[in-house]
Amino acid sequence: MPKVLIAGGGLAGLSAAAALGSAGHEIDLFEARPFLGGRATSYAIPAVEGDTETIDNCQHILLRCCVNLLDFYERLGARGHIRFYREFYFIEPGGRISVLRRGRLPAPFHFTGSFLSLSFLDRHDKAAIARAMLALRRERTRRKDLDRISMLDWLLQKRQTPRAIDRFWRQVLVSAISEDLDRMAAAHGFQVFWLGFLARADSYEMGVPAVPLGELYSTEAWKRWPKVRFHFRAPVEAIDGAGFVVDGERLAGDFHIVALPFERLEPLGLPAPPLEHSPITGVHLWFDREITTLPHATLLDRTMQWMFNKSGGRYLQLVVSASRDLTNLPRNEIVDIAVGDLRLFFPRVREANLVKAHVVKEQRAVFSAAPETESLRPGPKTAFPNVFLAGDWTRTGWPATMEGAVRSGYIAAQAVTHAAGDPKTFLLDSY
Numbered sequence: 001m002p003k004v005l006i007a008g009g010g011l012a013g014l015s016a017a018a019a020l021g022s023a024g025h026e027i028d029l030f031e032a033r034p035f036l037g038g039r040a041t042s043y044a045i046p047a048v049e050g051d052t053e054t055i056d057n058c059q060h061i062l063l064r065c066c067v068n069l070l071d072f073y074e075r076l077g078a079r080g081h082i083r084f085y086r087e088f089y090f091i092e093p094g095g096r097i098s099v100l101r102r103g104r105l106p107a108p109f110h111f112t113g114s115f116l117s118l119s120f121l122d123r124h125d126k127a128a129i130a131r132a133m134l135a136l137r138r139e140r141t142r143r144k145d146l147d148r149i150s151m152l153d154w155l156l157q158k159r160q161t162p163r164a165i166d167r168f169w170r171q172v173l174v175s176a177i178s179e180d181l182d183r184m185a186a187a188h189g190f191q192v193f194w195l196g197f198l199a200r201a202d203s204y205e206m207g208v209p210a211v212p213l214g215e216l217y218s219t220e221a222w223k224r225w226p227k228v229r230f231h232f233r234a235p236v237e238a239i240d241g242a243g244f245v246v247d248g249e250r251l252a253g254d255f256h257i258v259a260l261p262f263e264r265l266e267p268l269g270l271p272a273p274p275l276e277h278s279p280i281t282g283v284h285l286w287f288d289r290e291i292t293t294l295p296h297a298t299l300l301d302r303t304m305q306w307m308f309n310k311s312g313g314r315y316l317q318l319v320v321s322a323s324r325d326l327t328n329l330p331r332n333e334i335v336d337i338a339v340g341d342l343r344l345f346f347p348r349v350r351e352a353n354l355v356k357a358h359v360v361k362e363q364r365a366v367f368s369a370a371p372e373t374e375s376l377r378p379g380p381k382t383a384f385p386n387v388f389l390a391g392d393w394t395r396t397g398w399p400a401t402m403e404g405a406v407r408s409g410y411i412a413a414q415a416v417t418h419a420a421g422d423p424k425t426f427l428l429d430s431y
């Protein structure tokens with residue numbers, strides 16, 4: 001069996017290692033940090049009582065249509081740690097809650113009942129959205145300019161009302177793609193609604209890890225493939241057709257997979273595509289009492305976009321995607337905005353004391369899925385026949401997501417098996 005060296009222990013590198021490891025390959029994976037998971041990981045911070053506690057760098061969620069990510073969790077025996085929810089809660093300032101959930105009708109009509117009952121949209125908004133959904137189904141495979149126009153361009157073409165845009169399309173898509181509607185290629189918005197909302201009745205169900213992200217890929221899980229070895233605090237310093245340089249030493253495999261963020265490629269000697277970043281900000285808040293019993297909710301009309309109930313309604317995690325407006329604000333101001341927003345949605349915040357707060361600003365969270373970006377994303381092949389690329393920014397057909405990263409890892413792993421003359425398929429088709 002050929003020996004494969006992998007640079008990067010994020011989901012792209014790990015999924016390539018799991019696929020090739022289960023096919024019997026010998027793998028050496030080099031990760032710069034002392035833990036696995038890359039951007040989808042957790043770490044310890046000081047706890048209230050002076051101890052430490054583990055938090056995710058930011059809440060990560062998935063949908064049931066993330067079939068490759070779920071396959072990867074299955075390979076690691078971690079699939080059971082993902083808890084799926086059938087309800088999406090939308091809250092208006094003032095606290096009124098609307099619930100989107102599937103009913104008895106088959107796809108694509110499964111949301112009809114709950115959609116009609118949403119109180120934050122009026123009948124003109126709903127009629128406009130219904131028309132746009134029908135157009136989306138029709139135009140999905142026919143229109144050729146969906147990567148060239150923005151999602152906002154398309155929504156305006158479909159004469160969506162301002163409230164439908166702000167409270168429905170923006171609310172769902174900015175978090176799913178981590179980019180604003182006017183900066184997001186329509187192709188990505190189409191994919192989210194097609195795969196997540198229309199293609200199958202259960203595909204919208206939201207998966208939330210019930211353990212810290214890092215536990216999903218704990219090194220114990222890898223013992224089933226003893227030929228997969230991890231090297232921590234081992235940054236790869238250079239890459240070419242002769243292999244990797246690590247700690248000044250040249251290391252060669254039969255094949256090499258580079259599963260690093262795109263901005264890391266050029267300093268290591270590989271060309272990088274001219275992609276841009278979009279930031280995400282996570283705000284962790286600990287209160288002295290229960291604020292809400294909802295497991296999660298999307299927050300309308302304010303800066304904070306999502307709330308996740310991490311523990312007993314007292315520890316809440318808030319997320320702002322495409323958070324450029326927060327980039328230059330000091331952390332204490334971001335906490336003030338978060339608490340101010342929460343007061344509007346959850347009256348109990350007014351009586352509660354904030355015990356602790358932690359803000360994570362990820363300026364390079366994801367690549368910006370802008371119009372005209374798809375053609376810039378490379379496939380797995382490089383100028384070197386034994387070096388392959390992976391990473392959420394490579395051409396996976398998905399925006400920067402955990403599913404996109406795993407798809408890239410499986411695609412790179414397939415490319416290795418093809419080059420080795422023993423082709424295997426790891427990638428599962430989305431429906």
Ligand SMILES: Cc1cc2nc3c(=O)[nH]c(=O)nc-3n(C[C@H](O)[C@H](O)[C@H](O)COP(=O)(O)OP(=O)(O)OC[C@H]3O[C@@H](n4cnc5c(N)ncnc54)[C@H](O)[C@@H]3O)c2cc1C
Pocket residue numbers: 007008009010011012013030031032033036037038039040057058059060061062234235236237259260261264280281282362364365366390391392393400401402403404405
């Ligand atoms: C705040 C935030 C929230 C997000 N929320 C979601 C969400 O809810 N749902 C979702 O699906 N996705 C979400 N994402 C996106 C998701 O985290 C990423 O798409 C995915 O984790 C990318 O995986 P990757 O393996 O491609 O890259 P990375 O995770 O960046 O992995 C690259 C790895 O390479 C390592 N490395 C770097 N340089 C070197 C070197 N020279 N040598 C060796 N190793 C090196 C890094 O330490 C890292 O571990 C979010 C991202 C962020 C930042």
